[in-house]
Amino acid sequence: MSKIVECIPNFSEGRNKEVIEKIVDTLRGKEGVKLLDYSSDSDHNRTVVTVIGEPKALQNAIIDMASRVYEFIDMTKHEGGHPRMGALDVVPFVPVSEVTMEECIAIANKVGEEIANRFNIPVYLYEDAAGSSDRQNLANVRKGQYEGFFEKIKKAEWKPDFGPAEVNVKGGCAAVGARVPLVAFNVNLATDKIEIADSIAKIVRHIGGGLRYVKAMGVKLEDRNIVQVSMNLVNYEKTAVYRAFEMVKMEAKRYGVSVVGSEIIGLVPMAALINTAEYYLQVENFSMAQILEKRVWE
Amino acid sequence: MSKIVECIPNFSEGRNKEVIEKIVDTLRGKEGVKLLDYSSDSDHNRTVVTVIGEPKALQNAIIDMASRVYEFIDMTKHEGGHPRMGALDVVPFVPVSEVTMEECIAIANKVGEEIANRFNIPVYLYEDAAGSSDRQNLANVRKGQYEGFFEKIKKAEWKPDFGPAEVNVKGGCAAVGARVPLVAFNVNLATDKIEIADSIAKIVRHIGGGLRYVKAMGVKLEDRNIVQVSMNLVNYEKTAVYRAFEMVKMEAKRYGVSVVGSEIIGLVPMAALINTAEYYLQVENFSMAQILEKRVWE
Numbered sequence: 001m002s003k004i005v006e007c008i009p010n011f012s013e014g015r016n017k018e019v020i021e022k023i024v025d026t027l028r029g030k031e032g033v034k035l036l037d038y039s040s041d042s043d044h045n046r047t048v049v050t051v052i053g054e055p056k057a058l059q060n061a062i063i064d065m066a067s068r069v070y071e072f073i074d075m076t077k078h079e080g081g082h083p084r085m086g087a088l089d090v091v092p093f094v095p096v097s098e099v100t101m102e103e104c105i106a107i108a109n110k111v112g113e114e115i116a117n118r119f120n121i122p123v124y125l126y127e128d129a130a131g132s133s134d135r136q137n138l139a140n141v142r143k144g145q146y147e148g149f150f151e152k153i154k155k156a157e158w159k160p161d162f163g164p165a166e167v168n169v170k171g172g173c174a175a176v177g178a179r180v181p182l183v184a185f186n187v188n189l190a191t192d193k194i195e196i197a198d199s200i201a202k203i204v205r206h207i208g209g210g211l212r213y214v215k216a217m218g219v220k221l222e223d224r225n226i227v228q229v230s231m232n233l234v235n236y237e238k239t240a241v242y243r244a245f246e247m248v249k250m251e252a253k254r255y256g257v258s259v260v261g262s263e264i265i266g267l268v269p270m271a272a273l274i275n276t277a278e279y280y281l282q283v284e285n286f287s288m289a290q291i292l293e294k295r296v297w298e
Numbered sequence: 299m300s301k302i303v304e305c306i307p308n309f310s311e312g313r314n315k316e317v318i319e320k321i322v323d324t325l326r327g328k329e330g331v332k333l334l335d336y337s338s339d340s341d342h343n344r345t346v347v348t349v350i351g352e353p354k355a356l357q358n359a360i361i362d363m364a365s366r367v368y369e370f371i372d373m374t375k376h377e378g379g380h381p382r383m384g385a386l387d388v389v390p391f392v393p394v395s396e397v398t399m400e401e402c403i404a405i406a407n408k409v410g411e412e413i414a415n416r417f418n419i420p421v422y423l424y425e426d427a428a429g430s431s432d433r434q435n436l437a438n439v440r441k442g443q444y445e446g447f448f449e450k451i452k453k454a455e456w457k458p459d460f461g462p463a464e465v466n467v468k469g470g471c472a473a474v475g476a477r478v479p480l481v482a483f484n485v486n487l488a489t490d491k492i493e494i495a496d497s498i499a500k501i502v503r504h505i506g507g508g509l510r511y512v513k514a515m516g517v518k519l520e521d522r523n524i525v526q527v528s529m530n531l532v533n534y535e536k537t538a539v540y541r542a543f544e545m546v547k548m549e550a551k552r553y554g555v556s557v558v559g560s561e562i563i564g565l566v567p568m569a570a571l572i573n574t575a576e577y578y579l580q581v582e583n584f585s586m587a588q589i590l591e592k593r594v595w596e
Contacts, residue, residue: 004594036593052594096594181590188582245579261582267590270568273575280578281543284486284559292479292565293591295334296302296350296394 004097005104006052006181007062010089011069012078012172014040014047019072024049026064032057036267045080046089050267052096055103059111062091063118070119075146075172085142085149086172088115092127093178096269104178105129112176116163119171122153123162126177131161138175146172183233183272184265185241186219187248191257194220197227200251204229204244211247213239226260236272242279302395303402304350304479305360308387309367310376310470312338312345317370322347324362330355334565343378344387348565350394353401357409360389361416368417373444373470383440383447384470386413390425391476394567402476403427410474414461417469420451421460424475429459436473444470481531481570482563483539484517485546489555492518495525498549502527502542509545511537524558534570540577 013019020040024047027035033053040047053061066088073087091111093104108129116123130136134157144152149167152158159165160173167173189197197218202208205216213235219228229248233239249259271288278286288294311317318338322345325333331351338345351359364386371385389409391402406427414421428434432455442450447465450456457463458471465471487495495516500506503514511533517526527546531537547557569586576584586592 006590034594096590241575241579259580261580263582264584264588266588267593268588270572270589270591273589274568274571276575276579277539277571281539281574282557282559284561286562290562290564290566291568291571292304292394293568295565296332 003055003099003103004052005055005058005099005107006050006094006096007058007091008094009049009051009062009065009091010084011047011049011073012045012075012080012084012087012089013073014045014080015042020047022072023047023065023068026068027051027061030057030061033061041082043080044082045078046082046084055099055107059107059114062111063114066115066119070121070171074170076169078146083139083142083145084172085144085146086121086168086174088121088171088174089142090126090138091115091174091176093129093176094181095178096181101128101178101180108176108178112174113162115174115176116160119168121163121168121171122149122160122165122173124173124175125161126175127179129176129178135161138177141175149173180235180237181267181269181272183236183241183268184231185233185244186228186230186263186265187245187259188221188224188226188228188261188263189252189257190260191227191255192220192225193255194218194227196252196255196257197229200248201229201231203251204231204247211239211244214244228263233272236269236275240275240279241272242276245276301353301397301401302350303353303356303397303405304348304392304394305356305389306392307347307349307360307363307389308382309345309347309371310343310373310378310382310385310387311371312343312378313340318345320370321345321363321366324366325349325359328355328359331359339380341378342380343376344380344382353397353405357405357412360409361412364413364417368419368469372468374467376444381437381440381443382470383442383444384419384466384472386419386469386472387440388424388436389413389472389474391427391474392479393476394479399426399476399478406474406476410472411460413472413474414458417466419461419466419469420447420458420463420471422471422473423459424473425477427474427476433459436475439473447471478533478535479565479567479570481534481539481566482529483531483542484526484528484561484563485543485557486519486522486524486526486559486561487550487555488558489525489553490518490523491553492516492525494550494553494555495527498546499527499529501549502529502545509537509542512542526561531570534567534573538573538577539570540574543574 038049112123201216215232499514
């Protein structure tokens with residue numbers, strides 16, 4: 001198998017099905033590109049797409065998609081509950097197979113530049129593609145949102161990486177980045193006390209003094225009458241799944257509460273679970289090249 | 299990705315490099331077939347090949363390979379330390395991706411029949427492809443070896459599944475089968491006492507009353523001055539890797555000996571390790587379809 005990159009573009013339309021289909025259609029039936037999933041939220045008025053492909057084919061498909069986005073979406077009329085800075089709001093590239101992060105950063109640069117030039121859009125590079133540390137965090141880049149960017153963009157430190165230093169009134173701005181895949185991982189506790197899940201979440205997550213690449217919150221599972229620590233592992237290579245799991249277990253002990261199970265939501269990179277198996281089995285000198293399927297697909 | 303089957307043909311030549319290359323060459327440069335590995339042992343006078351491919355392409359490649367094997371290898375002149383019953387000694391088919399065991403059994407039947415008809419070779423189906431329980435175990439089928447088959451084949455219960463009820467003098471007989479992948483898994487113990495590794499091996503393995511799909515023995519690692527329980531997990535779907543690991547750990551406790559590490563030798567199917575991660579993380583309702591790479595490659 002050749003080089004595979006994942007892209008999860010988010011665009012600012014989650015209500016008009018006809019428009020959504022016209023936009024998503026640009027990712028269908030293209031050689032070297034595969035649409036895996038898309039879901040629209042009408043409260044957020046936003047659609048999240050998951051698409052994979054060979055680098056060059058994927059880049060071209062995303063540019064095609066962008067041209068429909070800028071044709072059909074008008075930010076002057078957009079409202080929705082989710083933060084957004086433009087019609088094509090965020091475009092992260094994620095390495096999946098036989099591709100390095102450096103290559104994804106290069107792709108983010110190329111796509112960002114092309115979006116800027118072709119559609120006259122201010123483009124910011126974020127996460128691993130960011131040129132400065134204050135642009136790494138997407139929330140930081142997007143702060144102020146579409147409406148606030150008319151002022152924000154005038155500041156020297158918020159000069160776009162590509163394109164004009166002026167908001168495109170119809171299309172807004174765009175954030176294009178490169179990052180490792182997210183793992184959505186929840187740990188279920190043998191208690192119905194939400195305050196226990198909340199306290200553990202606060203301890204485990206980065207902002208609370210916990211693990212560097214963990215975001216967490218307490219959630220009540222009404223139907224099962226238990227609570228869970230719901231986590232986003234934003235860099236499973238640096239903060240491993242098993243480490244987050246063991247830390248939740250360790251903190252739950254303080255309350256005499258045991259772990260009844262866990263959930264992995266959506267897609268997870270094979271390496272995140274292989275690495276966990278390696279830890280528990282204490283495997284010495286393992287290489288991902290020993291995975292039969294890697295040999296098949298490489 | 300399409301259907302992928304693995305085949306690990308073993309042929310009875312491990313010394314004559316020219317012959318070995320001529321035989322292995324039949325698996326090179328073929329659309330839909332990929333030679334992963336081959337290694338020859340001159341004491342055993344035998345070569346083990348690992349090749350994968352799409353079912354039809356792989357079948358054809360194996361038949362091509364067989365024609366060279368029967369051209370170049372003469373069993374009347376063969377000697378070597380490893381048990382063998384023919385020039386093309388064993389041909390197991392293993393499901394790897396998007397393929398069921400039933401499909402591998404069907405492939406074993408087709409390839410077995412073609413080897414029998416094309417090259418006039420008595421063929422026995424073994425492991426999951428076996429027609430009767432006494433043909434499941436390869437050691438049982440091969441018992442008596444090439445030399446003994448001239449008598450063995452006359453017995454009603456050892457009538458071949460395909461081909462003549464008479465040994466092909468030059469080519470011998472062949473065993474063609476279907477099985478799940480082997481996992482070679484060793485657990486290292488914090489002791490230099492080989493008798494401890496031996497006792498644990500005897501308890502963990504099937505013939506000693508242990509786990510159904512585990513073969514095990516004690517091995518001394520001279521350079522590290524420790525011992526290990528060296529295992530073959532012959533069906534990781536039914537006897538999971540973590541279960542063998544935990545059982546070795548449990549038995550080692552009797553001697554106050556801890557596990558210092560483990561090793562996975564050679565290739566391992568992704569599912570064997572994903573399953574282990576699921577166990578330790580107590581993951582609920584996980585599906586292999588959540589593995590990102592599966593979605594990429596499926």
